Amino acid sequence: MTDVLFARAGRAAHITLNRPKALNALTHAMVRRIDEALTGWEHDPAVETVVISGAGERGLCAGGDIRAIHDDARDGDGTASAAFWRDEYHLNARIARFPKPYVALMDGIVMGGGVGVSAHGSVRIVTERSRVAMPETGIGFVPDVGGTHLLALAPGELGTHLALTGAQIGAGDSVLCGLADHYLPSTSLRHFVDDLADLPVRQALDRHVRPAPEGELAGRREWIDSCFASDTVEEIIGRLLAQGDPAAKETAETLLAKSPTSLKVTLAALRRARRLGSLERVLEQEYRVSCAALTAPDLVEGIRAQVIDKDRNPRWSPATLAEVTGADVERFFTSLGERELGLAGPDGAEEVAW
Template sequence: MSDIDIRITGRAGRITLTRPQALNAMTYDMCLAIEAALDDWAGNDAVALVVIDAEGERAFCSGGDIAELYETGTRGDYAYGRRFWADEYRLNNKIFGYDKPVVSFMQGFTMGGGVGIGCHGSHRVVGESSQIAMPECGIGLVPDVGGTLILARAPGRLGEYLGTTATRLGPDDAIFAGFADVFLPEASWPEVIAKLETTGDPAEIKGETPPPGSLRDQLAEIDRHFSGADLEAVLDSLQTADTGFAKDTLKKLSRVSPLSAACTIEIIHRLRDTGPTMATALDLEYRFTYRAMEDGDFLEGIRAAIIDKDRNPRWQHAGGQVPPAAISHMLQPLGADAVKL
């Protein structure tokens, strides 16, 4: 497949995304190919670890390739999207629970679906260009691909902030928030990967201190404003604060789907209250994505951002006051249609 290069080199199972012209966006076929490789290597003693990387300087993986999701959804065909998300989430869960080390090297943009393949392994490497984000609320989804698990485990109320505002994380902030483990200058990556291929030992990864980020200094203010029970409480808190952070955060929240932001906060609260697990995170995420085309803002979000590019989405509940019944509907159990991992 021209979009992805899967092979065994030395002791390493190697997966390289090869769509740099498309910022290595994940297609459905790429998702299935990665899962098949992981299944093949699980019982292969010659493969000691898995290394996932990507071609190009701009992105490890900018997200899922959503063109076909939009095309099928606007025809009223919701089955394709539901199948895509279900299969993708199964892969995310497989990476998270894989019995062998999974090492990812994430340069440039790692967003959405890229988080799903890059941020659930055992050794997650970032470099000076790394920018990690969960921007789904801006297109009418919720952070998914298991991203809500990371958000629920993040320090303080950082998860609610990152999940609703799509704030991009440089290497230090990504490590602080739990999306990455190790900083290595990108010039050293080829040498480190070669050692991994030779030895099959993740101890070859020796991290360095990244340039300092900003989240640690902002955490107290993030906690103050995002400690409320719901989106409305968060907005009320921010609107009463005359600070640069509050104004910037309100601007970010004004761009996202209120329904998505409200459901994101609810999912993170549920996960944190019950003790976050990957299975629960993916189950809650799939409840939303299963309904996102038919009842959510997903198709309108894609229209405004990708198709017409007018950046003027007509969101439901545009004032930010999302009825509890709307949140409950999007997150109610799916019964026999629940995601199967």
């Protein structure tokens, strides 16, 4: 079976992630093939729109192939994972700068790497089935694929909340947070896609877009913005516990179950992403962080607990927030020298000519 399918229908070209049993998790080969297809379509005047979707009933994409990353970090030297991320992050930047409408059907589960191949697109569609998340802190990792760039741009501290907790959000909250643009009922997706064969994207959208259902985050903005504006994870948790709101207390308990190192590195990465500005510069930072995570114990342990053994009982090291020092965090941001991603030029704009 081919892991990613390509097709043409009228004026639209289609990418279908085709690993439904693995919830369409991305492999290195899939990333390369998508990039090759985009190269051809970018220069093909007959292609006016690109559409990405996922095979099966469960969702667009649950992320990268983290079993392969686990094995590489545990038994290898990390070069395979670093090479995967290098090509994946270049693809994320390319999607963001793609000169033709790039329509992402974010139906069902869209997490991690799935966000990377969708939420950087120019037309992002969610449905009542959408469950969007960056859950990396739960596996001893840090939001990547440009996720810290997207979440740093979310209103107030909603992005900080989502990055640290890994919470799944639906259609309304995805639009609110800037991870999606339009809501369509899932029953309209096929008709919408059919229309893209003959119509410009705007006309097809006008036929099918509906008001997004109300989410949950808007009603929690006051305590989310107040608590997550703190400078340290410890202070965030302290403020959450002091709120008196059951949802805030539950959020604090969620954070306390995550990797302490991942939480602190994620908070630092988000704050720095706001200052870095461009997606390309943030992706460069994420590449440093991801490569550093390969040599830290929590990534292998987190994937083991959540995906391999599924005992849901990770033994984090260090085990508490108090034990994670500033030096521990700073190590993740150290320059890679000649191994840098090299995506941005001196002005922060993308340097690579696609």
